[in-house]
Amino acid sequence: MNSYRIPEIAKQYTEYDMIQIHTDLPEFPEMRTRLLYAFLNEYSKLRASSELFTLAASLVQLGLDTHDMVTVTNDVKEKKAARSRQLKVLAGDYFSSRFYNLLAGAGQIEMIKQLSGAICEVNRVKMNVYTKMKQLKLTAEDYLHHMVEIKSQLFLSFSEILTEAHGHAWPQIMRSYARCEQLLEEIFRSESIANFKGSWGFWHILQHGAKDERKQLQQDQLDPAKVRTLLNKHQITSQLVELLRVQTEQFHAAVKLLASDKLISELFHISEPFQRITGKQPKVLEEI
Incomplete structure (x- = not known):
């Protein structure tokens, strides 16, 4: 089909x-x-x-x-x-x-085994990252890395069966795409005060903010007005858009190395939600 x-x-x-x-x-x-x-x-x-x-x-x-x-x-x-x-x-x-x-x-017993193993790995990563969150021991990049691994693990179960056709391209492209997807989610979270706590913006300010700003974020109840001020001061949304632009370009660069023009075209179209946010249309997609 x-x-x-x-x-x-x-x-x-x-x-x-x-x-x-x-x-x-x-x-x-x-x-x-x-x-x-x-x-x-x-x-x-x-x-x-x-x-x-x-x-x-x-x-x-x-x-x-x-x-x-x-x-x-x-x-x-x-x-x-x-x-x-x-x-x-x-x-x-x-x-x-x-x-x-x-x-x-x-x-498909072998695939059951592969997916079951991936479920265990997802839960292991979640427990690790949630422990670090509770202890406030995460950097923004650590947070992003863990979220990408959580998003990727189930789909990386197919790496072995895809190697014959695509070499080792699948793990790299899957993780690159998952990072784009996570950054897109973080952009939307940066526009919602209710979803700010625990987001990339939260960990970025906790890492780079002034002492009084970090103290604000450690309170049980966050002041919406103060959070909005922090988001604007640290330019969280614009930073995330730039990270997404760079990651989308890296995703496109990896896709261009694939042997199938049909697959390249499909993957460029799948990445269109990222391109709409960054406002950058890749030349390869225009040619296709």
Whole structure:
């Protein structure tokens, strides 16, 4: 199958009335999913399994992301909130179990092993970074690096089977793309005071800010007006846009080295959300 329809197929697992009525889900991992599908579908030996593998990976990622939305404590006793929390736990478990069922049914035992190992690695990295966050021992770059590894691990499970077709290009391109995606998310977070704590901007100011600014960020409750002042003073959004511009160029440079013109064209189009933010259109894309 050549057409990309993973989000539509995934709806049969995600659009249950009970979930839609009583809780919300994270966004479908559209960007990384499409990138993986483009690589798998380009390789003739994997084309027949490209849809299955991509769907399985997307459901695992959705399961992990759903569990990340579960509050750490269960202090809220209000019935609606409690039900929402419970359904997030159950939905995350369900999405994760579906990948096993799909791959086992197709006899893809080795891929189950690879994805299961990646899940363990994701959880290990999360525990490491959350511990550092609690201790306020993260730099902005450390934070970005950890977030990229968390976003990449499941999809890097396919590195071994993609090596024959694309050499060692997949891990580099996957991480580069995940970094672009994370920077894009950070740009949106920099425009929302409610999402500031724990963001790249938070760790950047905690690292480079004056003593009184760092003290402000260590308070349990942040003053929205003061946060906005700090964001403007340290030019957080403009710094992130510049980081995204540089990373997008690096992503394009890696993509140009691929042997397939069709795949190059597809990957440049997949990176269009980054280009819209940075306002820079690559020459290769214009030529294509």
